[in-house]
Structure formats: structure tokens, C-alpha cells
Amino acid sequence: MGFLLQTLAYAANDAQKMLAVFMIAFGFSDAPLPYTSLAAALFAFGTLYGLPKAGRTLSREIIASRPPHGVAAELAAGAAVIACAAVGMPVSMTQAIAGGLIGAGVAQGGGRVRWYAAGKIVAAWLLTLPASGLLGWGLAALVKGFAGMELP
Incomplete structure (x- = not known):
């Protein structure tokens, strides 16, 4: 039941990202093949880089997770x-799962949560949000200075 609810939640929130990956991978775009290939490679690199670390953090660092916690x-x-x-x-599925694990750990007693890892999250x-906002600004x-034109 948890997996089915998670799948529905992913589809409601993050599916457009996966759709973009598939569209790039299968070339459903007017963009030239080198650009779509580069974008697909960057998506793959990001996944290979981030997924193991996120999985390790979620499965071992926040709480000593047992199946009921999951x-x-x-x-x-x-x-x-x-x-x-x-x-x-x-919202981020990863952040939502991290919050759920912290809540499951707290329900078993606050001592089960590794608060240092939770604090880092x-x-x-x-x-x-503020860092990306400042960097975007x-x-x-x-870009405006280099291009010498007004951004919309």
C-alpha cells in the first residue's frame, strides 16, 4: 500500500521530470541530437551521483530503519x-521521505533519530531556496550585463 501511494504521489508531483528524461532519451524534441544526448547524459550522471548518497542517507543515517519505519x-x-x-x-519526494522517517523514528522515541543527520537535512x-534565489539573481x-539587454 505504501509503495502504491508513493507511486501515485510521484506521478502527481515529479512525473513531468521523468517524462522529460524519456522525451530526451527517445529524441521527441526538435533539438539537435547532440543537445538531447548531452542532456540525457547529464541526467544520467546526476542520478548516478546523487541516488546512492540519498539512498544511504535515507536508509541508514537518519534512523536505524526497519521495515515498519519504511x-x-x-x-x-x-x-x-x-x-x-x-x-x-x-515538493521533493526525497525530502518528504526523510521527514516521514524522522517522524517514524520520533514515534519510537526521540533517541532513535540520529539528530545530526536530520539537522543536516x-x-x-x-x-x-535562498541560495538558489541569490544565485539566480x-x-x-x-547575463543581462553581457547581453546588454533587458530580461523579460
Whole structure:
């Protein structure tokens, strides 16, 4: 049940990313093949780089996870992501699962949660939005300066 809910949540929230990967991989684009191939290779590299680390963090570093924790985290994350998708809020499945695991650990006693790992995740959540906003602003100003034109 948890896996099915997670699949539905992924489809409601992140499926457009997977659709883009498939479109690039199968060439359903007017972009030249070298560009689509490069984009597909970058997606693959990012996945190969990030997935093992995310899996390790989620499965071992937050709590000593047991199957009931995984089921509870999947159900909680799936429900949260579907609710967010219903109101148009983009969220991260990985962050939702991390939150579900922390909640499952707290339900068994706060001592089961490895708070240092949870703190790193929370710090990353708090830093990502302002950091990417500042970088976007700076790079837009840089592009505007080089191009000498107004951005829409």
C-alpha cells in the first residue's frame, strides 16, 4: 500500500521530470541530437551521483530503519506529496521521505533519530531556496550585463 501511494504521489508531483528524461532519451524534441544526448547524459550522471548518497542517507543515517519505519515513511510521504500536489505546491519526494522517517523514528522515541543527520537535512532545506534565489539573481544580472539587454 505504501509503495502504491508513493507511486501515485510521484506521478502527481515529479512525473513531468521523468517524462522529460524519456522525451530526451527517445529524441521527441526538435533539438539537435547532440543537445538531447548531452542532456540525457547529464541526467544520467546526476542520478548516478546523487541516488546512492540519498539512498544511504535515507536508509541508514537518519534512523536505524526497519521495515515498519519504511512503510510508515512511505505512507506519510505519499500522503504529504499528494496533498501538496493537490494545491499546486512543488515538493521533493526525497525530502518528504526523510521527514516521514524522522517522524517514524520520533514515534519510537526521540533517541532513535540520529539528530545530526536530520539537522543536516533541515539545514539543506533552509539554505537551498535562498541560495538558489541569490544565485539566480546574480546570474541573471551577469547575463543581462553581457547581453546588454533587458530580461523579460
